[in-house]
Amino acid sequence: MSEKVKILIVEDEAEMREAIKLRLEANQFEVITAADGSEGLSKARTEKPNLIILDIMLPKLDGFRLCRMLKFDENYKNIPVIILTAKTQKTDINRGKEMGAEAYITKPFKSEELLAEINELLAKK
């Protein structure tokens, strides 16, 4: 039985997806990925990850709406969401908060920060 913590990465840039996946797997996390918003939504529902790392600029369904949809759903609102995006404007950060994301990290990011945030949010649960 796998005791590993499952993390879902929703990111449309393949190279970015790969890099984060490598990092997380090296830190003993089980990783599932999605390349667009709607795939992200369905994988979140079927796989029930312990945490979601979410990009904003996604095809089909953007990150903000995806986040809000998950947060409004009784079954999934308790999954912590970290928004990881190149959008750095204050308006975007505020919107992220409004949509219910637990954290907002801008790219380029320091992997130590991401890992620290992940561990902090998982510990809170």
Next chain:
Amino acid sequence: MNKDLYAQKFAELKKEEDQLLINDIKEKSYWGIWIRYLIVVLGFLMFGFSFLRDMPLSLWLLLFVLFYNIMAHLLLWFKQKPGLRQITMTSVVFLAFDTLAITFLIYITGWVESPYWFLYLVLIVVSGFGMFSYYSLSVFIIALFSAVFYLVLLALAFLQIIPIYGASFNLSPRELLLVINNKAVFTTVSIFLFAATIYYFAKLLSQHRQELSQKNMELLVTLEKMKDVDRLKDDFVSTSSHELRTPLSIIRENISLIIDGVLGKVNETQQKLLVSSQSNVDRLARILDNLLDISRIESRLLTLNMQETNLVELVDKVVAMFKGRTVEKEIAVKLDCPEPIVIWCDPEQMLRVYINLIDNAIKYTERGGEIIIGVGYSDDKVVSFVQDNGVGLGAEDLSKIFERFVRIHPEDEASPKGTGLGLSICKGIIEMHGGNIWAESQKGVGAKFIFVLPRRRKHGERKS
């Protein structure tokens, strides 16, 4: 917005202007109507006092004024949305009726000897300044009506087509004719001279008003254009920012994975090069931040996110950020922060200030040099400085360096370093906080960048 839309905007503004004029004329017309009612009422009161009982014609005059005034009132009431031309024409028509009424009055008060011909002049002033500063020629129309009605009256009375009232003339027809000629000429010339004067001033007023209104419309359209450009620029900045950051983040993360040994062992030289690459990616990201924010900071449009911040913690953060470079360049970093300094400021922006100042200090200090960073209280202010013992600056450059895109050319380098934005941004941020920043330096000895901020704990509250 393209040219058509701007032309459309102009047309819209012109329509608004016209509507304002129409409302103005309407308002003044109502004034005229109420004044006429008042005159009629006063007239009836006087009639009641038997003043004019012997002059039944005065009753007819009052009724006549009442009659056309009611017509004017009804017309104004029912025409809900008059055009500018319509309402102007209507007003002229009713002023012409007023001219007729005045002529009638002159007739029953002694025609040639009547003192009431000055009322023509009053009407000319009303038409000139009152309703028709937009249509100054109306002054001459009223003058013309006045003169014509007056002359017709004189002729009719002289030719005894209508009976003479209020005056007895013991003059022979020839003498009478002379008097009439004199009066006619005098009155007509006075009316037109007066009209010309009023026209001149009314035209002046009207021209000024038109010029102002035109300038105003042009300004408003320009404002729209500028808003559009601003929106485009913000859009561009936001998109570019995202487009540039995405590949940077991939590069950084890939390098980071290798450095951290996730993909296998890395030897010392490889480590060194990779760390250097990583710090340069960070450097690119910082330049990006500066570039994209510079216009907003310069125009002081950036909104500050004020909170209680410990400046010493910020300094620690930045020093940690630059550890790689200071170690690599063997620069000693000393802190002169005796106590925690908590003030009301925007931590993100103050971080930028320290990043830029310390980045510069490291850049311009030679291998084995020293940087000192201090934060402290001083009376009602907080003073902070970043000092280095590097190449320094000449006195002539000390204020110039805070200008946008100004870079100093170090003597032993081929070209100046950096984008020239860092200090300009620092200045903008410090000044937006209500503080001041300046530099002290001696060439070859070093440089000290100092800034002060008002010592505030909470919004508005100042510590003494």
